[in-house]
Amino acid sequence: MNNLSGLVRSSALGLLALFASVGVAPAYGANDDLPPMELQRFGEHVYVVQGQAGQASSANAGFISNAGAVATGEGLVVFDTLGTPALGAKFRKLIEEASGEKVKVVVVSHYHADHFYGIQSFVGPSVQVIAHPMAKSVFNDPNTQARLEQRRNDLFPWVNEETKLILAPRKAKVSATQNESFKLGRYTFTLIDGLGAHAPDDLMMRVEELGLVFAGDLFFTGRVPFVGSAHPGLWLKALNRMAEKPPKVAIPGHGKISTAPQNDLELTRRYLDHLWKVMTEAVANLQSFDEAYAGADWSGFKKLPAFDAANRINAYGAFLHAEREALAKEKSQ
Numbered sequence: 001m002n003n004l005s006g007l008v009r010s011s012a013l014g015l016l017a018l019f020a021s022v023g024v025a026p027a028y029g030a031n032d033d034l035p036p037m038e039l040q041r042f043g044e045h046v047y048v049v050q051g052q053a054g055q056a057s058s059a060n061a062g063f064i065s066n067a068g069a070v071a072t073g074e075g076l077v078v079f080d081t082l083g084t085p086a087l088g089a090k091f092r093k094l095i096e097e098a099s100g101e102k103v104k105v106v107v108v109s110h111y112h113a114d115h116f117y118g119i120q121s122f123v124g125p126s127v128q129v130i131a132h133p134m135a136k137s138v139f140n141d142p143n144t145q146a147r148l149e150q151r152r153n154d155l156f157p158w159v160n161e162e163t164k165l166i167l168a169p170r171k172a173k174v175s176a177t178q179n180e181s182f183k184l185g186r187y188t189f190t191l192i193d194g195l196g197a198h199a200p201d202d203l204m205m206r207v208e209e210l211g212l213v214f215a216g217d218l219f220f221t222g223r224v225p226f227v228g229s230a231h232p233g234l235w236l237k238a239l240n241r242m243a244e245k246p247p248k249v250a251i252p253g254h255g256k257i258s259t260a261p262q263n264d265l266e267l268t269r270r271y272l273d274h275l276w277k278v279m280t281e282a283v284a285n286l287q288s289f290d291e292a293y294a295g296a297d298w299s300g301f302k303k304l305p306a307f308d309a310a311n312r313i314n315a316y317g318a319f320l321h322a323e324r325e326a327l328a329k330e331k332s333q
Contacts, residue, residue, distance in 0.1 A: 039098055051066055056151070058158065061084055104184060111135050134201040139165065211246075219242065219265070292319065
């Protein structure tokens with residue numbers, strides 16, 4: 001374990017009461033032309049901002065994702081920095097004013113634009129930025145630069161020629177079988193490899209004393225996840241990594257914070273299991289995707305939020321994975 005400082009353990013009474021109160025701080029910068037940003041406070045030391053629903057645009061300044069911070073008594077540990085430098089700066093001001101502490105560590109969940117463009121407003125000699133070992137590969141991919149050019153058009157003026165993409169200087173010491181833990185002030189933080197289930201560089205963070213997990217885009221509260229081209233089986237394995245120590249609170253990369261994460265984990269597992277079973281059976285039966293999708297029973301999930309937006313895309317991605325695996329199996333025989 002990497003000791004950033006001595007650990008001060010919370011009392012049992014304090015732990016039980018930690019999430020009993022949830023407050024909302026006043027929005028910062030009502031006249032800054034950015035969308036309102038309310039700082040949700042969980043107990044004494046955890047702060048979260050929740051992005052708006054929908055696609056990133058100039059109208060919402062790209063504020064569609066969540067970000068959080070934990071006040072350790074010796075500095076803030078931040079998880080994600082939002083989708084533009086201006087949003088990152090606003091978030092930083094909120095958490096530093098509310099906590100009375102300065103940012104010490106920034107952890108990047110993954111290098112998708114809506115989660116890391118705000119790093120520009122956090123870097124400095126006193127701030128350590130950490131990302132997954134695969135982050136450099138994702139950062140250097142031509143698609144990352146292409147997305148920046150796209151966002152300079154679609155999110156102008158919030159993303160412009162002054163927007164700089166920044167690669168985390170430090171790689172987290174994680175793998176499919178290894179976590180990394182460090183201490184800062186009163187809390188212990190564990191970095192968990194997301195196994196590339198959503199993006200090649202997925203990273204989660206658990207705050208041990210609080211039973212709280214920052215899950216990035218690997219977890220959603222009460223809704224259908226956006227699986228896209230990811231493998232449902234790999235996603236299930238990533239959720240198992242997240243649940244090695246059952247969380248009491250889970251903060252997703254988008255949408256509402258979960259205070260009953262076991263229920264949400266079970267819902268997501270059932271959905272992914274069903275998705276994979278339906279599509280693998282369809283491939284085995286030589287059905288086309290359209291036939292498989294139309295004939296599948298989606299009744300257990302149709303009423304969930306994001307079903308209409310995500311399910312067909314998820315199913316097609318699973319179908320392609322099932323086809324590839326069937327072809328590989330055939331070639332090996």
